[in-house]
Amino acid sequence: MSDPGISVVICAYTEERWEDVRAAVSSVRAQSYPALETLLVVDHNPALGARLEQAYRADEGVRVLPNSGPRGLSSGRNTGIAASHGEVIAFLDDDAVAERDWLRRFAEAYADPRVLAVGGRTEPAWASGRRPAWFPEEFDWVVGCTYRGLPPGRVRVRNVLGGNASFRRTAFEAAGGFATGIGRDGGPRPLGCEETELCVRLARARPDGVLLIDDRAVIHHRVPHARENFAYFRTRAYAEGLSKALVARSVGADKGLESERRYTTRVLPAGVARGLRDALLGRPGGAGRAGAIVAGLLTAAGGFAMGSLRARRGAYAFAVERRPGREPA
Known part of the structure; x- marks a missing residue:
């Protein structure tokens, strides 16, 4: 199979990330x-x-276009899908390189025609220069990064993580686009899970398809000071619980919570045990990490219940753009 053409979509929303967006584009140009x-x-x-x-203006490899749908990340991604020309569409966060x-x-993985989606590993770039001692790696998803508990190497997964992901165009033709009403929408609550909902729909539409994560496809995601504190940790965990409830409503609890069951019954208890062991050995942050895991789990569970x-x-409404079509050339 010939090497696929890959379009990269970066969704931006604020001038406060101007330098981040410029760095993201530069990292794509240096591939x-x-x-x-x-x-x-x-x-x-x-x-x-x-401004963009x-x-x-003089860069033929970069196109700037407005989100053609309602405010939010899902609609922005759907706009990018429709405007792109690649066989594969990759997504990069606007504050990542x-x-x-x-x-x-990504391209290597698509040599297998069964592969419909490939994600990568996202490393946190802490604004303070290092991970807060209390912040458990099991909860790195709170800051949009790969978390402890995901399998290493190139492996099959239920879903890829949206800030570092790619999909074959035929995946959207089979399953539709990202659902609006799930995920970031410009509001104050940091929702998510739009990529999980899409991947579960894709697996149903194409049960023969393969979804992968390759941890050699690496990006570095900036974590600002405002997200290094416990208040944001709890806010994001609660929002994740709300989002998981929407996913379960959309695709059913069996698939919508399949990975979360293993995470909560195996990964998190092991993390608590590690934290307590570190505390007994006098290592910094051990007790804090154990406590943060328990607090994060309880907070997310509360969000899921609500x-x-x-x-x-019927308080939530979401919609799936069935086939984000390609714009005329």
Whole structure:
């Protein structure tokens, strides 16, 4: 099979991340496996869109376009899918930079025609320079990064993680696009799980398909000071519980919570045990990590319970763009 053309979609929404967006684009341009194109989708921020258009006016490899749907990350990604021309569409967070072989690792995996999605490993780049001693690796998903408990190497998974992911175009033709009403929507609550919901739908539509994570496809995701504190940790954990309730409502609890059962019954107890052992050995942060794991689990469970209650009452509405079509050339 010939090497696939890969379009990269970066969704941006605020001028506060101007330097981050520029760094993200530069990391794509420096890939050892060149991207077919880079699409910057701007989420209902005309000033940012105009500034980016000016910055990349002379760069034929970068296109800037507005989110054509409702505010939010899912709609922005769907806009990028529709405007892209690649056989594969990769997604990079606007505050992350990709290592040089990021796209090459994705392309290698797509040599198998059964592969419909490939994700990578996301490392935290802490604003303070190092991980807070109390912050458990089991909860690195709180800051959008790969967490302890995911299997190493190139392995099959239920879902990829959205900030460092790619999909074959035929995956969207089979399952539709990202669901709006799930995930980040510009509001104050840091919701998520839109990629999980999509991947479960994709597995149902294409049971013969393969979804992978290759931990050699690495990006580095900036974690600002505001997300290094326990208050954000709890807020994000609660929002994740709300999001998981929406996923379970959309695709059913069996598949929607399949990976979470192993995570809560095996990964987290092992993390608590490690933290307590470190505390007994006098290692810094051990007790804090054990306590954070327990607090994070209970907070997420509370969010899930509240989300399930609201879902039963019809408080949430979400929609799937069935086939984000390709724009005319």
